[in-house]
Amino acid sequence: MPLQDFTSSEALTLGVELELQLLSTHDFDLAPQAEDLLRETAKHSGAWDIKPEITRSMIEIGSSIQRRHGPLREELRDMRNQLSRAARKLNIAIAGGGTHAYQQWSEQQIFPAERFRYISELYGYLAKQFTVFGQHVHVGCPDGDQALWLLHALSRYVPHFIALSASSPYVQGQDTGFDSARLNSVFAFPLSGRAPFVRSWEEFGGFFDKMTATGVVQSMKDFYWDIRPKPEFGTIELRVCDTPLSVDKAAALACYLQCICRQLREEKPFEPSEDDYLVYTFNRFQACRFGLDGEIVDPRTKQRSRLRDDILRTLTRLDEHALDLEALDATQLLRDSLFEGNDARWLRAQRAAMLPLPAVVEAAARRWGE
Secondary structure, three states, rough: OOOOOOOOOOOOOOEEEEEEEEEOOOOOOOOOOHHHHHOOOOOOOOOOOEEOOEEEEEEHHHOOOEEOOHHOOOOOHHHHHHHHHHHOOOOOOEEEOOOOOOOOOHOOOOOOOOHHHHHHHOHHHHHHOOOEEEEEEEEEEHHHHHHHHHHHHHHHHHHHHHHHHOEEEEEOOEEEEOOEHHHHHHHOOOOOEEEOOOHHHHHHHHHHHHHHHHHHOOHHHHHEEEEEOOOOEEEEEEEEOOOOHHHHHHHHHHHHHHHHHHHHHHHHOOOOOHHHHHHHHHHHHHHHHHHOOOOOOOOOOOOEHHHHHHHHHHHOOOHHHHHHHOOOOHHHHHHHHHHHOOOHHHHHHHHHHHOHHHHHHHHHHHHHHH
């Protein structure tokens, strides 16, 4: 199947998808009640949507097309409120977070849909281990060439989004030592990591044709890259974020991406190259492992800096763009989080207060509902 044409979209428009945990209010383990919640919310009011994910203890919500921080935040709050009301009727709770702290992957049930059955048959136990929860952000692009330029230019900012959103320190009842352990599960898939360095949509079409000819790839959905083009939407999709513990954080992260994209488009402070990826995996690991305290290497200067400091410098450069995009509230929230710590730190603080892991998950569910 040939690659479809890239749909033209308004530059810098936003779409946000959030994968969410469904929890039993009895023991706060994952609850396989996605089908029940989907029925309960089938007639929701709003332009957003809700759909199943790979296992029955998770759902995905998606915003409508947005342009500014305020309306995006309000829509995400509306999603949260309507979902929370529906969940209460079913005696379940909803939470963010990139992983559930103590669920057992072997107990998860694949959602009964053709796509998910295919993934389960292809990837075996990895499909159930894919019960992890991320935030995806779409950014509108006028054409495929501009989309690929922006995709590669964003590669040096990927650690920012990993560290700021990190909310998955616990897996299978253990502190992993990682701020974002979720991405280790994603990285297990063979078509994950970074996209190939191609600069034109025509060239990307040639790559796609070669991949489909091997039988390894059937559609763009088979690529689990950190950033991937979505030609049917006319967007690029950033996929590295853990689902935050609050919708306000999710909105702020999306608008931080929007501000960076605006600066890159308008100022073109550098030209992306293959050499940008020399330190990509190292920087990505540092963000996953150490969060805001990680160190990253600038691909051009080869200088090391603390990730927290690099984000702060970036936020300062973005002030004018944040003002024009009406996103100053979003960037201020992220500035505050640089000093307060990310959600992984918050979860560990709950645990340090001698709370058992079920109580930590319950606290995360309460935070989601605030």
